[in-house]
Amino acid sequence: MTCEDARLALLDAEPHELRGEGDGALPVHLRGCESCGRDAATILAATHALRHAVAARVSTRVAERRHAARKARMRRLAPLALAATLAAAVLLSDALPDPAGDASAVGLYVPEPEVPAAPVVNAATGGDVAVMRTTNPDITVVWTF
Numbered sequence: 001m002t003c004e005d006a007r008l009a010l011l012d013a014e015p016h017e018l019r020g021e022g023d024g025a026l027p028v029h030l031r032g033c034e035s036c037g038r039d040a041a042t043i044l045a046a047t048h049a050l051r052h053a054v055a056a057r058v059s060t061r062v063a064e065r066r067h068a069a070r071k072a073r074m075r076r077l078a079p080l081a082l083a084a085t086l087a088a089a090v091l092l093s094d095a096l097p098d099p100a101g102d103a104s105a106v107g108l109y110v111p112e113p114e115v116p117a118a119p120v121v122n123a124a125t126g127g128d129v130a131v132m133r134t135t136n137p138d139i140t141v142v143w144t145f
Contacts, residue, residue, distance in 0.1 A: 001025040001026065001028070001029040003029075003033060003035065003036055005135075006026060006030065006033065006036045007039060009026045009035065010026070010039055010100075013026055013040070013043075015044065016092070018023075018030070018040040018041075018043055019040075019044065020037065020040070021050075036109055053123070073137055081143060082100050082110045082130075082132075082141075082143060085141050085143055086134075086141060087135065089139050089141055102108055124144065128144070129142065129143070129144050130142075130143040130144075
């Protein structure tokens with residue numbers, strides 16, 4: 001096999017042939033010809049790099065699609081979760097007894113509980129937090145998603 005024939009055959013060769021494996025005319029030529037062997041190695045390296053780049057791009061696209069799907073689910077569920085949280089807060093605020101009611105009736109000093117100006121809430125990794133004040137100063141809705 002001549003170098004010209006080998007270079008044409010490189011375009012259709014299987015990876016094992018490009019590595020010089022086997023008894024065919026091309027692998028035999030590649031084992032004996034340094035120039036054609038370098039060309040075969042270049043094709044193998046480019047093929048490997050291309051496979052790696054495609055796999056990384058596919059992996060990134062899959063992750064982007066999963067993230068977009070999660071955000072879409074959260075957008076659909078957000079109003080429902082907010083309504084449920086607000087309803088629970090309103091119902092619970094009316095149902096709970098005033099803890100200072102009995103003590104103040106007999107003249108005991110009951111300090112007001114300290115409420116931070118802005119609640120500090122840590123979200124889980126990859127999550128978000130929404131803090132909403134209500135018209136009732138004793139109720140702050142904290143929603144993690």
